[in-house]
Amino acid sequence: MATETHHLDAGQRALRSDRRAEFLLGALVVAVLLFVLFLIVFVFREAWPSFRENGLLWFANPDDFDRQVEKIFMSANLLQEPVYEFRAWPIIWSTIVITTLAVSISFVSALFVSVFVVEFAPDWMRRILEPIIRLLASVPSVILGLVGVLVLVPFIGNHIISDDSRREVSYIISLSGYSVLAGVLILSLMIAPLMIAVFVDGLRSVPRNWLEGALGLGVNRWRTFWKIGVRTARPALIAGTVLATARAIGESIMLAMVCGGVGFAPNPKDGLIFFVEPAKPIPAAILQASEELTSPPMRDTIFAMASLLLFSSLFLSFAGWVAKQPMKKYGVRA
Amino acid sequence: MAVAQTPTARRSARDSSSSWRWTDRLGLAFAWFLGLLFLVVTVGIVIYLMVQGIRFVKPEYFVTSPSAGFSESETGGFLDPLIGTLQVTAMAMAIAFPVGLGVGVWLSEYGRPTWLARLTESTVEMLAGTPSIVFALFGVLLFQSPVLAAFSQKNEGIVFGRSFFAAAAMLSLIALPLVVANVREGLQAIPGHVREASYAVGKTKWATTRRVLLPAARPSVVTGAMLGVGRVVGDTAVIILLLGATLRINPAEGFLGEARGTGSTLTSFVFQNAPTGEANQPEKAYAAAFVLLSLVLVLNVVMDFVVRRGRRLTWGS
Amino acid sequence: MGFLSPPPVRTLPLTGEEPKVVVPNGNGNGNGFVSAGRKVAPSSLAIDRMAVEDLSIAYGSKVAVDSVSLPIRQGEVLALIGPSGCGKTTLLRSLNRLTELTKTASLKGRITLDGDDIAGFEPTSLRRRVTMVFQQPNPFPMSVFDNVAFVLREQASRRPRKRDLKGQVESALRRAGLWEEVKGDLAHPALRLSGGQQQRLCIARALAANPEVLLLDEPCSALDPQSTKVIEDLIVQLREEVAVVIVTHNLQQAHRIADYVAFMYLGELVEYGPAEQLFGAPRQERTREYISGAFG
Ligand SMILES: Nc1ncnc2c1ncn2[C@@H]1O[C@H](COP(=O)(O)OP(=O)(O)OP(=O)(O)O)[C@@H](O)[C@H]1O
Numbered sequence: 001m002a003t004e005t006h007h008l009d010a011g012q013r014a015l016r017s018d019r020r021a022e023f024l025l026g027a028l029v030v031a032v033l034l035f036v037l038f039l040i041v042f043v044f045r046e047a048w049p050s051f052r053e054n055g056l057l058w059f060a061n062p063d064d065f066d067r068q069v070e071k072i073f074m075s076a077n078l079l080q081e082p083v084y085e086f087r088a089w090p091i092i093w094s095t096i097v098i099t100t101l102a103v104s105i106s107f108v109s110a111l112f113v114s115v116f117v118v119e120f121a122p123d124w125m126r127r128i129l130e131p132i133i134r135l136l137a138s139v140p141s142v143i144l145g146l147v148g149v150l151v152l153v154p155f156i157g158n159h160i161i162s163d164d165s166r167r168e169v170s171y172i173i174s175l176s177g178y179s180v181l182a183g184v185l186i187l188s189l190m191i192a193p194l195m196i197a198v199f200v201d202g203l204r205s206v207p208r209n210w211l212e213g214a215l216g217l218g219v220n221r222w223r224t225f226w227k228i229g230v231r232t233a234r235p236a237l238i239a240g241t242v243l244a245t246a247r248a249i250g251e252s253i254m255l256a257m258v259c260g261g262v263g264f265a266p267n268p269k270d271g272l273i274f275f276v277e278p279a280k281p282i283p284a285a286i287l288q289a290s291e292e293l294t295s296p297p298m299r300d301t302i303f304a305m306a307s308l309l310l311f312s313s314l315f316l317s318f319a320g321w322v323a324k325q326p327m328k329k330y331g332v333r334a
Numbered sequence: 335m336a337v338a339q340t341p342t343a344r345r346s347a348r349d350s351s352s353s354w355r356w357t358d359r360l361g362l363a364f365a366w367f368l369g370l371l372f373l374v375v376t377v378g379i380v381i382y383l384m385v386q387g388i389r390f391v392k393p394e395y396f397v398t399s400p401s402a403g404f405s406e407s408e409t410g411g412f413l414d415p416l417i418g419t420l421q422v423t424a425m426a427m428a429i430a431f432p433v434g435l436g437v438g439v440w441l442s443e444y445g446r447p448t449w450l451a452r453l454t455e456s457t458v459e460m461l462a463g464t465p466s467i468v469f470a471l472f473g474v475l476l477f478q479s480p481v482l483a484a485f486s487q488k489n490e491g492i493v494f495g496r497s498f499f500a501a502a503a504m505l506s507l508i509a510l511p512l513v514v515a516n517v518r519e520g521l522q523a524i525p526g527h528v529r530e531a532s533y534a535v536g537k538t539k540w541a542t543t544r545r546v547l548l549p550a551a552r553p554s555v556v557t558g559a560m561l562g563v564g565r566v567v568g569d570t571a572v573i574i575l576l577l578g579a580t581l582r583i584n585p586a587e588g589f590l591g592e593a594r595g596t597g598s599t600l601t602s603f604v605f606q607n608a609p610t611g612e613a614n615q616p617e618k619a620y621a622a623a624f625v626l627l628s629l630v631l632v633l634n635v636v637m638d639f640v641v642r643r644g645r646r647l648t649w650g651s
Numbered sequence: 652m653g654f655l656s657p658p659p660v661r662t663l664p665l666t667g668e669e670p671k672v673v674v675p676n677g678n679g680n681g682n683g684f685v686s687a688g689r690k691v692a693p694s695s696l697a698i699d700r701m702a703v704e705d706l707s708i709a710y711g712s713k714v715a716v717d718s719v720s721l722p723i724r725q726g727e728v729l730a731l732i733g734p735s736g737c738g739k740t741t742l743l744r745s746l747n748r749l750t751e752l753t754k755t756a757s758l759k760g761r762i763t764l765d766g767d768d769i770a771g772f773e774p775t776s777l778r779r780r781v782t783m784v785f786q787q788p789n790p791f792p793m794s795v796f797d798n799v800a801f802v803l804r805e806q807a808s809r810r811p812r813k814r815d816l817k818g819q820v821e822s823a824l825r826r827a828g829l830w831e832e833v834k835g836d837l838a839h840p841a842l843r844l845s846g847g848q849q850q851r852l853c854i855a856r857a858l859a860a861n862p863e864v865l866l867l868d869e870p871c872s873a874l875d876p877q878s879t880k881v882i883e884d885l886i887v888q889l890r891e892e893v894a895v896v897i898v899t900h901n902l903q904q905a906h907r908i909a910d911y912v913a914f915m916y917l918g919e920l921v922e923y924g925p926a927e928q929l930f931g932a933p934r935q936e937r938t939r940e941y942i943s944g945a946f947g
Pocket residue numbers: 710713714715734735736737738739740741742753755786
């Protein structure tokens with residue numbers, strides 16, 4: 001006991017500094033949380049006037065999307081009542097279409113590619129593919145947008161769109177190659193490596209003895225991997241998909257570059273022409289309108305669009321969390 | 335005792351899928367196809383960008399500032415964007431790294447009360463999924479407010495809320511989740527007995543974290559930072575909304591003018607010079623994209639190196 | 652090689668002829684170890700199913716199994732015994748070519764199933780006939796029912812309905828002695844069963860596959876005496892239809908259920924012989940030491 005009391009002073013001092021460290025770190029965490037809360041509250045608050053003025057019609061279909069934006073913007077400059085009338089359906093629909101298509105395409109290909117990489121690719125192939133995937137995941141979207149604008153868009157404009165289809169829809173929209181298709185293809189390429197990276201991690205951490213258990217029962221490698229491996233890695237599949245979907249919904253630059261930037265809702269009734277029609281997803285619309293932030297009604301409208309994005313990212317992380325729950329029951333760690 | 339190393343004879347039947355059901359074989363073929371497609375497309379894009387970049391890049395671009403003009407020879411190079419990229423990245427990481435480190439350490443080593451830890455985790459996850467354009471808009475809101483107006487440039491009394499500081503602050507939000515996640519993962523991968531051993535010799539939790547755990551988790555910490563840098567370097571939306579409309583660096587007057595001034599980065603330079611941008615000079619866009627891509631490539635190689643070395647030094651699985 | 656050919660004694664240098672002196676395994680004599688006498692009469696008919704011929708397996712440069720030759724017969728239970736790390740699991744895994752999954756493993760020698768070299772088989776079809784229960788229980792992360800039904804579903808050409816599988820699942824679970832404990836809740840997650848229940852589930856799963864050769868790697872290591880008895884009875888009963896190879900550290904168990912015992916030491920097959928003889932009058936010094944508890 002004697003020696004202990006001797007060291008008590010130093011010990012106490014160390015303990016006190018320990019407490020202080022915990023306190024400071026905790027304070028930092030709380031500060032970050034408050035900041036994010038602040039972000040959410042303020043974005044929604046700025047968005048409120050636009051929703052208040054439009055009600056549910058905010059989500060409706062306008063006669064001409066780009067003209068209405070123009071009107072909102074101008075109304076601040078003239079000595080008149082600010083105009084708030086805004087119908088967002090074309091940009092919402094564009095976002096839904098492009099995100100759904102890109103996420104489905106990249107989910108299927110990412111799943112197959114990651115199964116391939118983890119289990120079936122020969123070593124040389126794996127050694128090339130893995131760094132390639134990581135590189136692609138880190139290519140800035142503006143670069144992919146540039147390639148899209150300079151290579152893919154002209155290609156679509158010159159070779160995929162026929163004159164007939166141009167004529168068929170000419171009364172409503174002109175087809176140039178800037179299109180849903182270009183956006184979807186490049187977006188898929190952008191988010192697939194993200195998914196693959198997360199999927200591969202998940203598939204790698206499937207316990208070896210579960211796979212061996214199935215192989216030992218005489219189930220072939222392909223089915224073993226799909227039935228046991230992919231099933232077990234489901235939380236990772238969900239996490240990767242949520243991450244990639246969030247990225248897809250939020251992508252502004254690349255989509256602003258290749259989709260045409262026309263406030264138009266691509267119409268599935270046009271058949272295959274649908275894919276080569278231009279579109280304007282929400283983030284691209286925000287980016288294009290960002291010059292007009294100086295006009296108060298426009299600013300509120302822009303924040304209303306942003307709040308929709310923010311809401312979807314909140315919703316996505318919640319949905320991802322919910323989707324991971326059932327597997328926990330079977331002992332698969334989420 | 336000599337065992338002949340002849341695995342080939344035994345392995346021959348290993349990959350034979352001939353007896354599989356046709357659906358399984360089709361699936362495997364599809365996996366091969368997609369793997370190869372992925373390889374070809376990615377390599378194609380990278381090579382295309384490299385070739386175009388080398389074709390159009392000129393040494394003087396690195397030392398001349400962009401300027402307004404009509405022909406390619408008048409518009410100058412991308413010195414300012416290059417400096418801008420480095421500056422804004424450094425500033426963003428100067429915020430994101432310490433904060434991310436702190437949050438990551440707290441989550442992994444302290445994490446009490448539990449509800450706060452849960453809340454923090456989901457918040458960080460949500461941040462990772464928040465579009466950068468939303469951060470950018472929030473930045474506009476924040477830095478136009480009178481309280482923070484001092485951080486950005488004023489023009490005849492109007493606060494535009496644009497500055498390196500504003501852009502860096504919002505970009506740090508993009509890097510933050512990556513830093514947090516990697517720091518946390520690195521710390522949690524350290525087996526419990528390492529901590530116990532340190533406590534056993536009388537070290538406090540804080541000392542253990544600083545002296546033992548963080549050094550051991552260094553590869554993950556560095557990886558997180560690198561991934562963050564990658565995202566920050568590649569972001570365009572925040573730059574366009576918060577850094578400035580001009581391509582030239584335009585420092586503010588007075589204290590810390592560089593940080594409070596406006597400018598551009600390689601990403602916004604590429605954007606402006608793409609056919610859809612205002613400057614529309616594709617050759618310059620290719621040249622700048624080439625530089626940007628090389629930067630990302632170097633980052634990747636360094637990260638690979640760090641991870642590989644880290645794997646060698648730390649405990650296996 | 653026909654089904655009814657005599658045991659291939661010629662390839663087995665260690666068995667040789669019948670030992671000249673069989674020390675009777677009476678009470679209190681012998682080496683004192685063998686206390687629990689055999690309860691099971693030897694099987695009437697033994698059929699050669701598999702043969703291991705001069706098999707060596709190495710992980711990189713580390714030799715794990717060194718020139719082992721063994722027959723595996725239907726109608727007789729073969730027990731592999733030996734100290735930890737002597738290569739029992741490795742030998743067992745090579746019988747249905749699971750060793751191939753380890754990249755560093757290399758293999759020399761020949762293993763036959765009904766006379767055909769297993770290297771020529773398609774691994775999947777081989778593993779359907781030669782099925783393994785692992786040392787560590789490894790139930791899949793699914794419900795109890797799905798675990799057993801998994802292999803049934805995979806073997807069927809068209810996906811069977813759940814109702815049609817019920818009977819087979821129940822009988823497999825009954826045979827593994829697990830039915831009574833799980834019948835109330837077949838949807839229970841398998842990973843939430845106790846260790847012993849998991850092991851029996853894995854046995855049930857292997858039984859559902861309906862194999863010709865069953866490889867059991869320490870199936871009773873996590874079981875209480877009651878379940879152990881269920882499994883032992885099952886094994887003895889199975890041997891008529893299935894060739895059973897069991898790895899065990901429990902010598903009493905080996906003695907209770909095995910007809911033949913192989914003692915391995917540092918990768919080598921030291922002694923192979925009928926259980927009575929190996930436990931009663933081991934010919935090798937190392938075997939004697941091992942079964943009298945000198946090492947291992
Ligand atoms: N995957 C592997 N890679 C390298 N060496 C291995 C591997 N698996 C086993 N070994 C080595 O091969 C030898 C035999 O291992 P094996 O698992 O067959 O022993 P065992 O007799 O089953 O032991 P136990 O009774 O403890 O289960 C051991 O020395 C072990 O270290």
